[in-house]
Amino acid sequence: DSGVTQTPKHLITATGQRVTLRCSPRSGDLSVYWYQQSLDQGLQFLIQYYNGEERAKGNILERFSAQQFPDLHSELNLSSLELGDSALYFCASSVGTSDEQYFGPGTRLTVT
Amino acid sequence: GEDVEQSLFLSVREGDSSVINCTYTDSSSTYLYWYKQEPGAGLQLLTYIFSNMDMKQDQRLTVLLNKKDKHLSLRIADTQTGDSAIYFCAPRGSYIPTFGRGTSLIVHP
Numbered sequence: 335d336s337g338v339t340q341t342p343k344h345l346i347t348a349t350g351q352r353v354t355l356r357c358s359p360r361s362g363d364l365s366v367y368w369y370q371q372s373l374d375q376g377l378q379f380l381i382q383y384y385n386g387e388e389r390a391k392g393n394i395l396e397r398f399s400a401q402q403f404p405d406l407h408s409e410l411n412l413s414s415l416e417l418g419d420s421a422l423y424f425c426a427s428s429v430g431t432s433d434e435q436y437f438g439p440g441t442r443l444t445v446t
Numbered sequence: 447g448e449d450v451e452q453s454l455f456l457s458v459r460e461g462d463s464s465v466i467n468c469t470y471t472d473s474s475s476t477y478l479y480w481y482k483q484e485p486g487a488g489l490q491l492l493t494y495i496f497s498n499m500d501m502k503q504d505q506r507l508t509v510l511l512n513k514k515d516k517h518l519s520l521r522i523a524d525t526q527t528g529d530s531a532i533y534f535c536a537p538r539g540s541y542i543p544t545f546g547r548g549t550s551l552i553v554h555p
Binding site for chain 1: 479534538545547
């Protein structure tokens with residue numbers, strides 16, 4: 335158990351819908367990262383927050399957004415969902431801005 | 447940006463050594479991490495090496511770093527069936543964390 339929690343574990347929704355994925359980092363960690371993992375694209379970095387501020391941005395689509403709240407938990411919002419958004423979404427946390435990351439168990443999103 | 451290359455598959459017999467290789471492009475990488483992902487689970491930090499080191503040993507794991515060639519390897523001694531997983535190389539230098547595509551290690555009894 336890494337100490338990072340993610341909810342929900344599974345999510346099935348229809349195209350065009352909007353979903354919110356939630357992540358709670360390990361106690362004491364200030365950075366939260368979001369990743370998308372699919373068979374064809376591998377593990378893609380989406381975005382990083384550090385202590386409430388956006389720190390780094392990767393291949394995140396405009397339909398996706400994230401935020402980190404004052405209690406340091408984070409949410410990833412995915413809107414206008416497409417079939418190709420079906421993937422595993424991982425959250426990770428670290429103490430600082432570039433330390434080792436601790437990954438949550440992931441949310442499996444299926445868009446039908 | 448950073449490019450990280452790994453072979454996609456490695457098949458070994460139980461009890462043999464496994465060597466997983468990784469090449470990267472970002473010479474400013476300060477920490478180079480190895481993560482393990484078992485089926486249906488998130489990535490788990492396995493080990494790491496600091497860029498001023500050539501080698502790090504941690505029980506059955508040995509990490510070798512050739513900074514000149516930007517080549518990183520992970521050796522698993524006495525490979526067990528429980529080592530079957532996907533192994534990700536993740537050099538960290540710039541703001542953007544980058545992971546290789548992962549090497550699937552298949553261990554045959």
